[in-house]
Structure formats: structure tokens, C-alpha cells
Amino acid sequence: MAATLRDVALLAGVSAKTASNVINDRPHVKPSTREKVEAAIAALAYRPNLTARQLKYGRSGFLTLAIPQIDWPYFAELAARLTEAATEAGYVLLLEVTRADQVAERALMNGVPGKPDGLIFSPLSLSAAEIADRSDATPMVLLGERAVPTMHDHVSVDSVAAGRAITEHLMAIGRTRIAAIGRLSTSGTASVRMAGYHEALDAAGRPRRPEYEQGVGDYLREEGKTAMQRLLALPEPPDAVFAFNDLMAIGALQACREAGVRVPEDVAVAGFDNIAETAYTAPTLTTVEPDLGVLTREVLRLMLGRIEGTRTEAETVHVPWRIVVRQSTGG
Structure with missing residues (x-):
């Protein structure tokens, strides 16, 4: 049978109230006592009774993370980090995959299955107006680089600044015909x-060339490869490419290999996200790295503040980022 709070207290040699204080991370518990209770929890593989918690506090003990895809490495890593952070905060993280379907995203925003205590949501298909019309009162933190209504908490990367910086990096290594791959x-x-890419071109007095802005249907390796093949087939192909995520940049690298185009000698390639795979491509990939550690901490801070009632004003948080220069741009 599953261990109970009383079992934990007996093994640790403390009262049930003290054991509860440790489990709920309340202050004013001696470090030595906390250590004994945590050892008992580990020994008994104790898990809180979430049903009892819901009855007592009106909370489920669950958070829902809604993302467009789980097989995209960026979202897989984000889910792993948020799961770990939620567990440390005493919550179970449930996963919803929307596949960026507008109907699915709208339904989720207006009524989360299982009635979790909070929703961490990365919508791709909803407009700011649709988000503003949300009818569900479940606390929500939004993710992603997009315009959102001011009444909602929002954690994102400043992708305009990052897009401009990576384009400026390509200029700084002497490239003059810089293309972009993305929606x-x-x-x-x-x-x-794209706005950051345009800002960099405009500030440098470079023309915007429509043929260098290659649209894709999805942010996948095969889409990046196909877009790069179109660029290489132009009468005047680019000498640098900024792909809006690493998967497409990896596809672009493959297109160059198959065409006998050298990277970075003939064309430099840069991506966005710094997924683990980028350190092992041939050549290794220059990319923009968002600080997922800060993102995770900020999401949990905002969410727990909403759940516990210690925050009422919406916040917008831009997490740090940096450019990781590797072989694909001469690093």
C-alpha cells in the first residue's frame, strides 16, 4: 500500500504536522528535522494525496503545460525543465500537445481538462484578441514571442533583438547577401x-530582397532543406542564411552538403534555440541560445504567485539570450 503522511512522520520521529510542514515547504522547520523527514519521504517513496489536498485547499496539485509539439527538441527540453521545476514546487506537470491547431488551442484556453491549478501555454495559432476573450479563470502564464493581452503573464525571448543580433553577426563576418528561412x-x-532581420538590414543600408525570404509550412529539418535548395537555385544565391530555428538550419546544412556548397566558405548558416544537436552537426551550428533556466524559474514564479494569491498584476518577462558562435559561421 502507498505510504501515508503518518508513515512518514513515524519513520522520521516527528509529528504529522511537522512532516506536513516539510512536505509543503513551510518555513521555521529546523534543518536537521527537515533532513529526517526528507529521508523518510525518500525511503517510503511517499507521494502526497492530491485528492485530499484538493478537498482541503481547493487545489488539485497539477499544472498543465500546453505546447504545439513534443517532438521538436526545443519544446521537449522546455517540458523536461518545467517538469523538474514543478516537481520541486510540489506539483505534477501534465502535458497537452496542441499541434498548433487553432480549434484545439481555443478549446484548451477556455477550459483545461482535469481542472489543474494553472496553465502554462505556448499558443501558435491564436490572436491576441482571441486570448483576450478567454472565458476560463484558471491562472495562465503565456510563452512565446508574440503579442499578448496586457492582462496576462508572459515570458519570452526578445526575438526582435536576437534576430537583429544574429543578422548583424552574419554581416560582421563579411556576408552581404543574407537570406532568412521561416514562416x-x-x-x-x-x-x-523577421522584424529583427529587417532591422539589421535596414540599419546597414542593405536592400530587402523578397527572393531571400523563404517561407515554410513548418519548422522542420525537411522544410529547411527544401527552402535552402530554393535559395541555392537562385541566379545569385545568398552567402549567409538565418533560419528561424535550429531544425530548419540543420536541414539547410544538409542541402548545402548535397549540393557541394561549403559551409561557411560559400555560405554561412545560423539558427535559433541552441538545441543539443547543434553542437554535433558537421559543421557545428552557430545559433541563438535562450536562457531556459531563467525562463523556467520565471514561469514558476509567476504561476505560483497567481495560484497563492500573492500576485495580481500581470508581468511581461524577457529572458536573457546569447549568440553561440560555432563553425557554420567561421567560429
């Missing part, structure tokens, strides 16, 4: 990364 969209992540 050609007026909203969401693609629009802000």
Missing part, C-alpha cells in the same frame, strides 16, 4: 524574428 507571418515568433 512568412504577420504574427507570432516568425514575425518578430
Whole structure:
């Protein structure tokens, strides 16, 4: 049978109230006492009774993370980090995969299955107006580089600044014909990364060349490869490419290999996200690295503040990022 709170208290030699204080991370518990209770929890493989918690505090002990894909490495790593952080905070993280379907995203935003205590949501298909019309009162923290209503907490990377910086890096290594691969969209992540790309070109007095802005249907390796093949087939192909995520950049590298185009000698390639695979491509890939550690901490801070009632004002948080220069741009 599953261990109970009383079992933990007996093994640790403390009262049930003291054991509960440790489990709920309340202050004013002696370090030595906390250590004994935590050892008992580990020995008994104790898990809190979430049903009892819900009855007593009106909380489920669950958080839901809604992301567009789980097989994209960026979202897989994000889910892993948030799961670990939620566990440390005493919550179980449930996963919903929307596949960026507008109907699925709208339904989720207006009524999360299982009634969790909070929703961490990365929508790709919803407009700011649709998010503003949300009818569900479950605390929500939004992820992603997009415009969101001011009444909601939002954690993101400043992709305009990052997109501009990576384009400026390509200019700084002497490239003059710089292309972009990504969705050609007026909203969401693609629009802000494209805005940064345009800002860098405009500031340097470089023309915007429509044939160098290659649209894709999805942010996948095969889409990046196909877009790169179109670029290489131009009468004047680019000498640098900024792909809006690492998967597409990896596809672009493959297109170059198959065409006998040298990277970075003939064309430099850069991506975005710094997924683990980028350190092992041939050549290794230059990319923008968001600080997922800060992102995770900020998401949990905002969410727990909402759940516990210690925060009422919405916050927008931009997490740090850096450019990781590798062989694909001469690093």
C-alpha cells in the first residue's frame, strides 16, 4: 500500500504536522528535522494525496503545460525543465500537445481538462484578441514571442533583438547577401524574428530582397532543406542564411552538403534555440541560445504567485539570450 503522511512522520520521529510542514515547504522547520523527514519521504517513496489536498485547499496539485509539439527538441527540453521545476514546487506537470491547431488551442484556453491549478501555454495559432476573450479563470502564464493581452503573464525571448543580433553577426563576418528561412507571418515568433532581420538590414543600408525570404509550412529539418535548395537555385544565391530555428538550419546544412556548397566558405548558416544537436552537426551550428533556466524559474514564479494569491498584476518577462558562435559561421 502507498505510504501515508503518518508513515512518514513515524519513520522520521516527528509529528504529522511537522512532516506536513516539510512536505509543503513551510518555513521555521529546523534543518536537521527537515533532513529526517526528507529521508523518510525518500525511503517510503511517499507521494502526497492530491485528492485530499484538493478537498482541503481547493487545489488539485497539477499544472498543465500546453505546447504545439513534443517532438521538436526545443519544446521537449522546455517540458523536461518545467517538469523538474514543478516537481520541486510540489506539483505534477501534465502535458497537452496542441499541434498548433487553432480549434484545439481555443478549446484548451477556455477550459483545461482535469481542472489543474494553472496553465502554462505556448499558443501558435491564436490572436491576441482571441486570448483576450478567454472565458476560463484558471491562472495562465503565456510563452512565446508574440503579442499578448496586457492582462496576462508572459515570458519570452526578445526575438526582435536576437534576430537583429544574429543578422548583424552574419554581416560582421563579411556576408552581404543574407537570406532568412521561416514562416512568412504577420504574427507570432516568425514575425518578430523577421522584424529583427529587417532591422539589421535596414540599419546597414542593405536592400530587402523578397527572393531571400523563404517561407515554410513548418519548422522542420525537411522544410529547411527544401527552402535552402530554393535559395541555392537562385541566379545569385545568398552567402549567409538565418533560419528561424535550429531544425530548419540543420536541414539547410544538409542541402548545402548535397549540393557541394561549403559551409561557411560559400555560405554561412545560423539558427535559433541552441538545441543539443547543434553542437554535433558537421559543421557545428552557430545559433541563438535562450536562457531556459531563467525562463523556467520565471514561469514558476509567476504561476505560483497567481495560484497563492500573492500576485495580481500581470508581468511581461524577457529572458536573457546569447549568440553561440560555432563553425557554420567561421567560429
